[in-house]
Amino acid sequence: MITILLRLVGRRGTSMPGLVASRVSPDLLFRLLSQLEQCVVVTGTNGKTTTSALLYSMLTDDEHPWLTNRGGANLLQGLLGALLPHVDGHGRLRVKRAVLEVDEATLPLITNRYHPTLIVVTNVVRDQLDRYGEVDGALAMLRSGLLYPGTILLTNADDPLAASLGWERELTYYYGMDECPVDEEPRNEVRDGAFCLICGRELQYERYIYGQLGYYYCFSGHFGRPAPHFGGKTDGSSELIVRERATDPRQEEFMVNAGAPGLYNDYNVLAAAATARLLGRSPRQIQAGAEHYEAPPGRMQTFPGSPERILALIKNPTGANSVLRTLESDERDKAVCFAINDADADGRDVSWLWDIDLERFVSAARCQRYVCAGTRALDMAVRLAYAGVDRQRIQIAEELPEALAMTSDLDVPVYVLSTYTALYPLGEQLRGAAR
Amino acid sequence: MTDRTVTLAHLFPELLNLYADQGNISVLRHRMQARGWTLTVTPVKLGSRVDFGSVDMVLLGGGSDREQQLVGRELAIYREDFATAIEAGLPVLAVCGGYQLLGEYYELQSGERIPGLGLLAVATRAGKGRLIGNIAIEWVSQSGESDGKTIVGFENHAGRTFHDYAPLGRVLKGHGNNGRDHHEGLQYKGVVGTYIHGPLLPKNPHLADHLLAQALAFKGCHEPLDALDDELEWRAHRSVLGMLGVKSGEIRA
Structure with missing residues (x-):
């Protein structure tokens, strides 16, 4: 069976062979996922593909190869399509570690039956409304996908909606910008997170970064920006200083330069570097990986x-x-x-x-x-x-x-x-x- | 020279901004400006008072379910003055959630009723599944006449809305108020309620001008609005009719 499927796979890891295979055996994806020793899932509205690509280049090497669903095929068939080329003739995965970009609506379908090592949620902002109902719906799907307490969650402290996912949750780490160039005047932008999720009052911002991202708090003291375990510092160039406060009381600093322009990419680099640190990669390995990073298509x-x-x-x-x-x-x-x-x-x-x-x-x-x-x-x-x-x-x-x-x-x-x-x-x- | 300012009260923009109401405002502002008028937008946050006597037009946008529940709690303070202003002919554009909010309640699947402003005898009940997609309607006047003008846009709502007022129009393609009676929206005096967004006004310049003419008339000014170059707007309008397979021959462009 597997060999027939593999012939269908060809060289490109897209959704197509996964689609065929999932029709043949809906359980196959979960049988393969259960063989992984480490699995990082990257989800959220924006930055999934770039963060996954960055993370993959920071994690994989000859000694410990990782696989990934490069190219944004992030639904069930796409995930299966990414795993199939690494299956041997006995139906076993040759590569035991995976970085998987997963669509927000697909996350609960995965985590119902499989528990990844770590889930990164990049941000939760207004996306394709007709597809998911509204931004609240996306948040609810993510929340239901994060119920298993043994999975590490890494999420964005600066986004009130993403950060709310970690509220009163153990095994949760945050990343956020310590220092970055910001506008003098807040821009005319959509801010979806602008309400306290507990009392419904409008959140106050000490500082706007972009969109709903910033340093926010609720007047009633219910909810505010959590202190990030991984802080970023950028001056607008593509060099990002990562300040780590997660594992040791002493702050450790290291520089990552992936050559990706834009503040939104600084967030992606920060998320990827933080994940790589949580998985035990050294700052030197992280920087070496970032140097090999190539922007995904488009x-x-x-x-x-x-x-x-x-x-x-x-x-x-x-x-x-x-x-x-x-x-x-x-x-x-x-x-x-x-x-x-x-x-x-x-x-x-x-x-x-x-x-x-x-x-x-x-x-x-x-x-x-x-x-x-x-x-x-x-x-x-x-x-x-x-x-x-x-x-x-x-x-x-x-x-x-x-x-x-x-x-x-x-x-x-x-x-x-x-x-x-x-x-x-x-x-x-x-x-x-x-x- | 008289005062050439039209004041638009944008109600609860911090909550009801889901469907790009900035687009509707931008269209109203530009089309006033082109006629030598200034549109002043007064954002009214939930809980703060509105002096309806100094307002020429009201915009109520759409919000998510969570945000609509937040709005529902604090509406009582607006009801009396707002109702009086509507009876006097105040133009109101209410889109999606704002349209539902004009009515008495929104009934959830659980049977729980979220109160609305209670300004009009309109009831909305959550249905199974959302009514989603491009929509085209034939605009019908409050007296029931049509000269073949269409209104196009996008709809996305779980609520099914029922009322006995004149609809905004007859559904040509799409779902409309409830997916059953082929009616879309509502017209009562100066009020236009509708599920059509996309946003509503950019591709429907005739409707934008209708609202602006109402706002000017409400102010006591009856000057006609000069025609503008709307070629792009009508091309965009016709492209939606084309996608929906609605013949556009009757449209005056």
Whole structure:
């Protein structure tokens, strides 16, 4: 049976062979998971794929190889698809350690029957509303996925919703930013965590970092930002200082540089480094792993050429604001292409485009041209018009491949910001163009 | 030169902001600005008072279930003044959760009733499964007439809403108030209640202008609104009709 499945696997670890296999044997995934000696699950709304990729490069080596579901196939079939290539002829896993990115809704399905060593929750922010109901629903799913007390939880102290998952839970560690550049004025952003989960009062913020992330507390003293066991310090470069206060009263500091731009990536690096420390990796091993890290497809992935093109996934307002902020810090003239689809995996409701702080971006970002593509190109175009872009400067691509052609005459970098289902075809096209 | 400011009270924005109400506000603001008016937005946090006498228009947005329960607790203080203002013709746009909140209660599956503002005889009950997807309706006036204009957007609600007022329109594709009677939304005097977001106004500039004209009339100003360049808006509108397979021939664009 397994050998037939393996023939189906081919070389790519995607959902397809997993889908076939899960039809054949729904128990197979759990039979394989139970053979793992160590398993880290990475979940949350934003940063799952990047954090998993960072962590994988920090953990794996020739002596102790790890496996991972690289590429964001994070539902049950995708997990099975990642495990199958490592099964030998007797149905046993050859690799005994796994970093698995898991979709929030899939987490309880896994943890009902299998208990990972450690679960990382990166953040809980507004995502595809039509898919999960509302952000409360996502939080409830995560909470039910974290019931087993023997699993270590590592989560984000700066996000009130993610941090609430660790409330009165043992075996919980937090990471958060000790020092990072922040805006003078809080931005006009969506903040979903802005209420005390116990008394319902609005949380107060001593300091905003981005989105709902910051130093928050409830007036009634019910709930506040927990002191992080792993503190990050960044000056806006990609060098991150990690301050460890988890295992020893003496504070230990080490530097990690994964070359990933943006404050949101500092959080991903911090989460990965903290996990690696909790699993016993040395700071030297962590830095060596970070040096080998390559951005996963479409996570600020650069395609050299003329013009240079940079591909980035956007899928919700908080993530999109983080990406736009990174674009703003690029002081060159630029063009931006938005590829907005509304398939199930993208979120069918495009309301979220209006929760992105585009007004600020439009006035600050030195953008010469805007191109809109995808099934919801026109929604994006209207959004840009109301954000203050001159309607004459907005171009609409009827088909996805045209979008890139509409910027090929430019000699400035082109940022291509894409929802999930447009990301893969755009990546393929860009790879072809850069070759 | 008279005062050319329209004041919009945005009720409970800290709680009811789930479906991009900033989009609706942005559309109202820009379309006023283009006609030489200023739209001032007054956010009203739950618990703080509203002087309905100094408000030209009200926006009530949608929130998550948890947030709606928080709102439900503290609504009594608004009821009397708000009801008087509605009877006097105050324009109100109430979307999703805000629409439900205009009514008497939201009944959960458990039978528990979360009180609403009790401004209109509207009842909402949680149904099995959410009604989700793109939606197109034919806009019908309060007297029951239609000139073939459509309203498009997205709906996502577990509540099934029932009332005897004029609907906002007849469902062409989608679910509407309750998935049963082919009605979507509500119109009563200056009130427009609807489950349609996406947000509602960017792709429905005719509805945005209808609300703005009502707000100006409520202020006592009856000047016509100049036409704007809405080509992009109508293209976006038609693209949703196209996705839903609704013929757009009748739409005046």
